[in-house]
Amino acid sequence: MTGIRTEPITINLGPQHPSTHGVFRLRVTFDGEEIIDAEPVFGYLHRGTEKLAESRNYVQIVTLTDRMDYLASMSNNLAYVRTVEKLADIEVPERAQYIRVISAELQRIASHLMATGFLLNDLGALATPLVYCFRERERILDLFEMLCGARITLSYMRPGGVLQDAPEDFWPSLDSLIGDLPHYFDELESLITSNEIVLARTKNVGLLTDEQAIDSSMSGPNLRASGVKWDLRKADPYEIYDRVKFDVPIGAIGDTYDRYLVRILEMRESVKIIEQCLEQIESGPIRADTPFFIRPAAGEAYAAVEGPKGELGFYMVSDGGVAPYRCKVRAPSFINLTPLRDMLKGWKMGDLIIIFGSIDVVLGEVDR
Amino acid sequence: MTKIISGSELASSLEEKLPGCITASNEVDVWVSPESLLDVCETLKDPEGLDFSYLTSISAVDYIDNFELVYHVLSMRNNYSGVIKCRCSSEGNLRGEPTVSSVTGIWKGADLQEREIWDLMGIKFEGHPNLKRILLWEGFDGHPLRKDYLG
Numbered sequence: 001m002t003g004i005r006t007e008p009i010t011i012n013l014g015p016q017h018p019s020t021h022g023v024f025r026l027r028v029t030f031d032g033e034e035i036i037d038a039e040p041v042f043g044y045l046h047r048g049t050e051k052l053a054e055s056r057n058y059v060q061i062v063t064l065t066d067r068m069d070y071l072a073s074m075s076n077n078l079a080y081v082r083t084v085e086k087l088a089d090i091e092v093p094e095r096a097q098y099i100r101v102i103s104a105e106l107q108r109i110a111s112h113l114m115a116t117g118f119l120l121n122d123l124g125a126l127a128t129p130l131v132y133c134f135r136e137r138e139r140i141l142d143l144f145e146m147l148c149g150a151r152i153t154l155s156y157m158r159p160g161g162v163l164q165d166a167p168e169d170f171w172p173s174l175d176s177l178i179g180d181l182p183h184y185f186d187e188l189e190s191l192i193t194s195n196e197i198v199l200a201r202t203k204n205v206g207l208l209t210d211e212q213a214i215d216s217s218m219s220g221p222n223l224r225a226s227g228v229k230w231d232l233r234k235a236d237p238y239e240i241y242d243r244v245k246f247d248v249p250i251g252a253i254g255d256t257y258d259r260y261l262v263r264i265l266e267m268r269e270s271v272k273i274i275e276q277c278l279e280q281i282e283s284g285p286i287r288a289d290t291p292f293f294i295r296p297a298a299g300e301a302y303a304a305v306e307g308p309k310g311e312l313g314f315y316m317v318s319d320g321g322v323a324p325y326r327c328k329v330r331a332p333s334f335i336n337l338t339p340l341r342d343m344l345k346g347w348k349m350g351d352l353i354i355i356f357g358s359i360d361v362v363l364g365e366v367d368r
Numbered sequence: 369m370t371k372i373i374s375g376s377e378l379a380s381s382l383e384e385k386l387p388g389c390i391t392a393s394n395e396v397d398v399w400v401s402p403e404s405l406l407d408v409c410e411t412l413k414d415p416e417g418l419d420f421s422y423l424t425s426i427s428a429v430d431y432i433d434n435f436e437l438v439y440h441v442l443s444m445r446n447n448y449s450g451v452i453k454c455r456c457s458s459e460g461n462l463r464g465e466p467t468v469s470s471v472t473g474i475w476k477g478a479d480l481q482e483r484e485i486w487d488l489m490g491i492k493f494e495g496h497p498n499l500k501r502i503l504l505w506e507g508f509d510g511h512p513l514r515k516d517y518l519g
Binding site for chain 1: 369421423427438444476479481502503504505513
């Protein structure tokens with residue numbers, strides 16, 4: 001078939017496409033089946049969170065953070081309130097810290113379940129694995145509903161602690177969920193981990209080396225899948241993470257399969273963390289005595305947590321007023337898109353969705 | 369625990385290698401001149417020296433008189449972090465579009481973040497391979513995160 005003149009073709013994938021996890025557009029240039037260039041285009045969901053924060057007081061902003069990574073509101077809340085506490089020098093009661101860690105880890109499991117379910121969805125295993133993942137996630141959302149009445153946009157945390165203590169019936173429900181989760185993961189893994197089709201489609205696909213990952217400021221499971229052992233919960237323990245024992249799973253080569261497997265292993269570690277928290281937690285106050293209108297002294301603070309998607313940080317500047325002067329979000333989903341072009345180049349059209357899906361971005365956080 | 373390298377420590381080790389690059393420093397912060405930003409970042413990343421191989425985030429703050437860029441950098445190998453600041457303003461016109469060097473050549477992770485800062489704060493990054501708006505559309509009037517932007 002030599003002598004036939006071909007030329008590259010540019011296709012817009014999205015913004016309305018079922019596998020883009022939101023409103024995301026990818027301008028892909030193909031040479032036949034092969035991807036030769038890809039340019040992510042986003043901003044369709046931009047709401048100006050950082051600007052809005054400048055005209056709201058420190059408690060009100062909690063609700064804005066819910067709507068960034070809407071699959072992991074708890075982690076967003078935690079990152080935000082920790083920054084405010086650092087800025088205003090607020091001491092958090094111990095029980096509140098435990099409740100926060102428990103809810104953040106539950107949120108991590110919920111978020112990783114979504115990532116896993118949608119990864120399989122992207123592979124073409126339409127709906128069945130996703131429904132399995134949703135079944136487990138549902139029980140976590142029920143627990144969140146017990147905590148604060150909401151299921152998605154939680155706003156459960158406050159600078160200085162949490163909104164309210166967990167109700168009596170929260171604890172037995174949590175116990176029973178923690179008992180069931182490892183079996184759920186086994187069941188999920190029996191469907192996926194050594195599935196021949198999954199292996200063929202994901203092994204050695206969409207490689208990201210450790211050097212590339214560090215250079216591109218990747219964080220979270222994506223970074224660890226590339227073999228970099230970096231987890232803020234271990235490297236820079238916040239809340240009570242220094243009192244619990246857990247491993248940081250890493251991947252071997254940084255392919256799509258590793259990114260899947262690291263998430264599964266992380267969920268198992270999260271269960272361990274919650275178990276230990278349940279042993280250690282004691283009764284006590286759940287919120288520091290803070291005024292409703294917090295006025296931190298002029299200054300600045302950066303604090304970050306290990307969210308389900310990666311390092312979620314806030315950089316806040318205060319001028320002494322009731323609202324922050326500047327509230328910048330270090331959004332992991334946004335920065336994790338940096339190496340996307342390099343990861344896609346050279347792969348076939350059929351691999352595009354699965355490589356993109358394995359990064360696990362949430363467009364609410366990308367666009368803010 | 370991630371150790372935080374203090375401003376004075378960073379200042380003294382940078383001053384040693386690049387005399388005159390520091391415009392101000394105190395216990396917490398260190399400010400470098402926009403002209404030497406690229407050299408400073410290269411020195412920071414040098415694996416033989418400070419080894420800040422990971423760029424955590426770039427933030428921009430509008431202080432009316434000038435804009436401040438804040439670079440949070442991290443050394444994963446040694447588990448310490450540092451902060452470099454750079455004040456910039458455009459010559460003659462205080463609310464114009466100041467230009468600083470892009471650090472995408474040093475840390476690729478700066479790519480999208482610098483585009484975001486250009487989009488929302490209006491700071492130009494010289495040497496950026498693809499400096500165009502990222503969250504707003506081309507043709508949008510103004511830079512909304514500036515303090516004088518009227519929405």
